[in-house]
Amino acid sequence: MQADEQKAAIERASQTLAKIGHNPLGADIAISDLLGVIKNYEQIISERDKTIALRSAQLVASTSNAYSFLDSLNMGFVMCDVNPEVVVANDSIRNMLSSGLNQNPAEMTWNLSTLSSIFTGFDLKNLIQTSLQSNQSIQKDAVNCGSKILQIFIAPLTNQVEKGNFQHIGAVILFEDITEKKMLERSKDEFLSIASHELRTPLTAIRGNSSMIKKYYGAKIADTDVAEMIDDIHDSSVRLIEIVNDFLDVSALEQGKMQINPEDFILSEVVADIVRDLDNMCKAKGVVLQSDPTLSSLPQVHADKQRIKQVVYNLIGNATKFTDQGTITIRAKSDQKFAYISVIDTGRGMSPENQKLLFRKFQQAGSSILTRDTTKGTGLGLYISKLIVELSGGSIGLEYSAEGKGSSFVFSLPLASAKLS
């Protein structure tokens, strides 16, 4: 009923009363008028009652829809007010926690203190308050709850009171059961170490035995073809071992499981070792492998010595593969925080298209997957080097490359002196 309708009705009632007051003879007419107004009001009230009933029913329906929607969610859903205290807790969270703790859900109380006490080493109430105060959502990645592992996400809820003015009405907490995902990760780990043992053992036997045949029974092998075949068996086993090592390195790096033991060390010593190892191969090709004096004056770097040796070996090894004449030079410089080491060759160089493929998994800089030079390794070397260098707090990249002229690769490592800042 509109406000003006009400106003009109009241007008009529007071006019009628006024009439009675002024003219007692017109009382009958006035009273029947009043009765009419009252009946009008009765109708209005009855209509309003029906509307209220309808709205109530609609509200109950949408609330129970909301509840059944919440209960059907796979995730645990808890809503709390600003105190904070639990307002809504869906079926999933009740099931998750009761099965994780091996308790009957009917026997558990669902208030914030109980919920908080369920998680060890983790204060849920505190975290909700922090989320509300900072108006930021918070995520906790692996929280233990009895036999289950959960991921918890807290988000503050706000209501727009008036334009631009927000008010906190509480928080929503989502719980995801990641127990299976974590178990899968653990079994991936075990697979990695079992696979590594399994693959390496027969490879060790092939490598060792073929080597021993050459060394101790070489005189018995009159046939040069047989000697050559044994050489091939040996070389293949060495290559296979390198490939297995590469695969396992990639696995470990991608899963964040590679063990890194950083220390302060002098890089020029590491480079000198590698130069010594690869010198013969370069000399055989007529290539000069040299390190620049700038390398010996480099201050100490802070990284895992063995892993950086692997990176330097990869870069110089690559340069050796792709350079048939001229020089391979290792040069260094530094600033306040980093050491920068370049490996510069006068080799074949790469086209711009091939340069784009560098540092990616398995992609040797080549045009088609069929046109692969399989004698040149798995193509994982640069990818592994990139992951190792980045894990060490540095970066790696191609400085330049030109076909027929050569290439220069550079990587950076944090200085030992910089780590305290």
Add this chain to the structure above:
Amino acid sequence: MTKILLVEDDPVINKMYSRLFKLEGYEVVVAVDGLDGLEKLKTFTPDIIMLDIMMPKMNGVEMLGKIKENPATQNIPTIVLTNMSDMRVSNEVFAKGVNLSIIKSEMEPDMVISWVKSVLAKAEKDSGKSIQ
């Protein structure tokens, strides 16, 4: 003649190393796991012990511990064979006093022989005793 106790559970690897040492003129006694190794040590005193890490019944780390606890065997130099996946174990074995750790898959026979010889030479120097 240099005496070596070889403790390795994989039959192919076991055979390979024992053949290598025999070809180099060593006297070789083999054991197939940590327990067997300790048993053999009761009647055989080697100049050097070479042991694998991953073995059934008693692994290399445990056996190394037992060797070092026994006054009769604690001064015998030891070389541990790893397969890289058990690199995490490295610190543990060095803490127990192993002389050297070799990665099996990186091995060429002459490298193994020169390592054994250098460990023996150093032990000889340290103890003042001569080993034929």
